[in-house]
Amino acid sequence: MIAALRKELLLQWRSRAQFLAVFVFGASSLLLFSFGIGPNAEVLRQFSAGFLWLGLLLSSTLTLAESFHDEMENRALEGLLLLPSDPRALYYGKAIANWLQLTLLGSALIPVMVVLYDAGTDRIVALLGIVALGAAGLSAPGTLYAAMTAQVRGKQTLLPLLLFPLIVPALLASVKATSLVILGDPMDSLRAWVVLLASFDAIYWALCGLLYGRVIED
Amino acid sequence: MDTAVHSRSTRTPLIFLGLGALLFVFGSWWGLFIAPAEQYMGDVQRIMYVHVPTAWNWMLGVIFAFICAIAYLINGKPKWDARMEASVEVASLFALLLCIQGSVWAKPTWGVWWDWDPRLTSVAVLLFAFLGIIALRNFVEDPVKRAVWSSVATIIASVDLPIVYFSVKWWNSLHQQQSTPQTVSSAFHLPLRINALAVLFLMTGFIMLRTRVAAARLSEEMAPPPMVPGPAGELA
Numbered sequence: 457m458i459a460a461l462r463k464e465l466l467l468q469w470r471s472r473a474q475f476l477a478v479f480v481f482g483a484s485s486l487l488l489f490s491f492g493i494g495p496n497a498e499v500l501r502q503f504s505a506g507f508l509w510l511g512l513l514l515s516s517t518l519t520l521a522e523s524f525h526d527e528m529e530n531r532a533l534e535g536l537l538l539l540p541s542d543p544r545a546l547y548y549g550k551a552i553a554n555w556l557q558l559t560l561l562g563s564a565l566i567p568v569m570v571v572l573y574d575a576g577t578d579r580i581v582a583l584l585g586i587v588a589l590g591a592a593g594l595s596a597p598g599t600l601y602a603a604m605t606a607q608v609r610g611k612q613t614l615l616p617l618l619l620f621p622l623i624v625p626a627l628l629a630s631v632k633a634t635s636l637v638i639l640g641d642p643m644d645s646l647r648a649w650v651v652l653l654a655s656f657d658a659i660y661w662a663l664c665g666l667l668y669g670r671v672i673e674d
Numbered sequence: 675m676d677t678a679v680h681s682r683s684t685r686t687p688l689i690f691l692g693l694g695a696l697l698f699v700f701g702s703w704w705g706l707f708i709a710p711a712e713q714y715m716g717d718v719q720r721i722m723y724v725h726v727p728t729a730w731n732w733m734l735g736v737i738f739a740f741i742c743a744i745a746y747l748i749n750g751k752p753k754w755d756a757r758m759e760a761s762v763e764v765a766s767l768f769a770l771l772l773c774i775q776g777s778v779w780a781k782p783t784w785g786v787w788w789d790w791d792p793r794l795t796s797v798a799v800l801l802f803a804f805l806g807i808i809a810l811r812n813f814v815e816d817p818v819k820r821a822v823w824s825s826v827a828t829i830i831a832s833v834d835l836p837i838v839y840f841s842v843k844w845w846n847s848l849h850q851q852q853s854t855p856q857t858v859s860s861a862f863h864l865p866l867r868i869n870a871l872a873v874l875f876l877m878t879g880f881i882m883l884r885t886r887v888a889a890a891r892l893s894e895e896m897a898p899p900p901m902v903p904g905p906a907g908e909l910a
Contacts, residue, residue: 624838663829667829
């Protein structure tokens with residue numbers, strides 16, 4: 457698994473231009489969301505958490521869809537499967553790499569959100585933690601679905617179609633937790649949302665790892 | 675290839691459908707004309723006699739799809755794939771019906787077409803998840819890959835359903851709680867039960883018929899290509 461992770465990270469490092477392009481995509485979607493609302497600073501600040509997560513979600517479909525690009529070239533996936541290793545290791549290597557990339561992307565989008573929507577906060581560590589947990593919720597099922605959709609035509613359509621309904625609870629909890637951090641938490645309900653998000657992560661990291669072998673073997 | 679599913683006649687599902695239709699007419703007639711009108715909502719409430727049975731059976735349909743998906747991953751028999759295809763489609767249809775019936779009921783009662791009620795939202799989310807699975811099935815040509823992948827997607831989507839329900843419930847309760855009259859008096863019970871049974875029969879009939887279609891298509895796909903008759907003596 458470590459080897460799989462190292463391979464993924466190396467490949468991601470070599471395609472940093474791709475990451476930059478996705479970041480610009482995410483930032484420009486944040487910019488566009490504000491045109492959907494109008495220049496009302498108070499409203500924008502109130503919805504900033506939702507915009508951040510929608511921006512990250514839209515960008516994540518690009519990252520995830522690309523993440524199996526290299527495996528599809530020259531039938532490299534079949535070569536990987538011939539290695540005497542558990543397909544689960546391949547899955548977790550890929551999923552962790554995607555998770556790191558999405559966390560980085562989310563963290564990079566935070567300053568854009570702060571500037572555009574005036575949504576600053578002192579609790580930077582809490583915010584980064586939520587971004588990491590939310591990115592984990594996106595990357596576990598996202599990696600599994602990307603493995604399927606990378607092999608068929610119409611993958612750009614199919615991946616969001618499968619992924620979006622599924623991650624509703626994770627999106628909901630992430631947005632709620634983020635906005636509690638930004639706008640203040642009078643009822644002290646942040647912990648509950650973080651627990652919900654963490655349980656979603658735990659369920660899908662376990663379940664998708666279990667099912668991944670079937671997806672790529674057959 | 676399990677041809678038993680394919681070759682069975684369509685008589686049983688048609689009996690189910692006929693029985694279901696008869697019961698449904700009877701139960702709806704009872705609900706519309708015999709059962710008393712509800713005290714506060716009046717006649718609008720009578721949509722309950724189709725809505726609640728649809729909801730119960732939709733749950734059963736989703737559970738059946740989930741079971742089929744697990745069964746397929748365990749034993750790999752194509753009949754489970756055919757059953758899953760059928761139940762995913764029928765469950766999607768029921769989810770769509772639920773959303774429509776719910777909106778029709780909500781407009782006069784709550785004054786809005788849509789409400790972020792946890793049940794409503796979960797049904798809508800699952801509808802989209804299942805539509806995604808149907809799309810996936812249409813995109814994948816290899817029958818084995820299609821079966822495995824849609825089983826995996828069905829399992830994942832079904833596991834998501836309770837999480838969606840509870841998270842939306844939680845999310846909504848922090849805003850406002852919509853009051854739904856849950857107390858159903860005994861005068862409403864009989865037509866409700868008749869229709870529940872009716873819809874169960876209808877759904878079973880639909881799933882069985884659709885399974886036969888899916889199985890027929892599968893056996894055609896998995897059959898060996900027909901021998902091309904070449905000119906005599908060429909192979910020898």
